[in-house]
Each structure stands twice: as structure tokens, then as C-alpha cells.
Amino acid sequence: MTDFDYLRDSQPAFVRNLTALRIPPNHYNALLALGAAFVVVFAAWCIEAYRLQSALALQSVYQARYDRSRDELARTKVLYGRVERLVTLDRQIRDIARSGDDEARKLTDIANRLSPHVWLTAVTQDETGTTLEGRALGLAGISRTVSSFARGKLTRDPVLLDAHAVSNDGEGLMRYRVRVEDSRR
Numbered sequence: 001m002t003d004f005d006y007l008r009d010s011q012p013a014f015v016r017n018l019t020a021l022r023i024p025p026n027h028y029n030a031l032l033a034l035g036a037a038f039v040v041v042f043a044a045w046c047i048e049a050y051r052l053q054s055a056l057a058l059q060s061v062y063q064a065r066y067d068r069s070r071d072e073l074a075r076t077k078v079l080y081g082r083v084e085r086l087v088t089l090d091r092q093i094r095d096i097a098r099s100g101d102d103e104a105r106k107l108t109d110i111a112n113r114l115s116p117h118v119w120l121t122a123v124t125q126d127e128t129g130t131t132l133e134g135r136a137l138g139l140a141g142i143s144r145t146v147s148s149f150a151r152g153k154l155t156r157d158p159v160l161l162d163a164h165a166v167s168n169d170g171e172g173l174m175r176y177r178v179r180v181e182d183s184r185r
Contacts, residue, residue: 102154103125105154106130106154106155106182107123109152109153109154109155110123110130110132110149110152110154110155110180113145113148113149113151113152113155114134114145114148115136115141115142115144115145115148116141117136117137117138117141118134118135118136118137118141118142118144118145119134119135119136120132120133120134121133121134121135122134128181128182129155129179129180129181129182130155130179130180130182131161131177131178131179132177132178132179132180133175133176133177134175134176135166135173135174135175135176136173136174136176137172137173137174138172138174139163139174142160142163142174142176142178145178146158146160146178149178149180152180154182155180155181155182156180156181156182157180157181158178158179158180159178159179159180160176160177160178161177161178161179162175162176162177163175163176163177
């Protein structure tokens, strides 16, 4: 029959076998080296894990900065595009204003060079110059006007394209066409 000790539990079998296990003395150095290698590898692993976590944290900080910079760059490019469009529009407007000033000066120069009793009825401009149509009292006024255009600041090389009498009533009223080249071209 088996006696039971009711005050104390008996040890489980694996604990009894473990406590009965004895390491021979000639294996102590090998086990000590194995334990030391385990400690060194575990310490190196802990250091590398810490360094990896630090690098990942630093990467997340830099990634956040990069994302912000990329977003700011995209907004800057949009604003830069708007500024470029505004600058282009400003240049176009200034060119138009300058060309208007130039055209006004040219028309003023043409009008100031018309002889007495010579007037304009049409002014047509193309890429190379201006065609002037008008009427005059006599061929002498047309001649003086063409000579005056030759001395103009904003016109050059006047060419009389056409001159003919409007009516045969004796008044001397003539129709003419003169072509002048633009001096800026």
C-alpha cells in the first residue's frame, strides 16, 4: 500500500529527473563558453534591435519632413505657375500698351506730314507697312505729302501706288494711295 503525505505535494516527475541530472565536470568549460556566446549574441541582438528602432524612428521623422516638403513644393510649383502666367500676361499687356503708343505716334507722324488740302480716308496696316488712302486737291499736294513721308521718323520708303482724278468737273479733286514701310521693321 502507498503512503500519502497530506502536508506536502510530491515533486512532479520532470522536476525529479531534472534535479537528478548531473553535468560531468569536464563539460563545465564548454557550457560556460556556450553560455558566454549566448550572452554576447543576445547583447549584440539587443543593441542591433535598439539601433534599428532608433533608425526607424529617425526615418519616420525624416519621412514626415520629406512629405511636408513635397507638399510645399507642389504648392510652390502651383504658385510659381500662377506667377509665370501673370508675368506673361503683364508682358503681353505692356507690349500691347507700347505698341499702342507706337501706333499712336506713327499715326500722329503721318497726320503731321499731310500737306494742306490733303486728307486721309483709310489707313490699313499689315506686317511690312501701312497703306494710306485719301483725297487731295491737286497732284502737287500729293507730291508734297509723299516727300514729307520720306523724311518721317516712323515711316520710310513711301511709294505712290495710285493717283487719279475723282471727277471731271474741273475741281482737281484726286484720289490717291500711298504705301509706307514701318521704320521699326
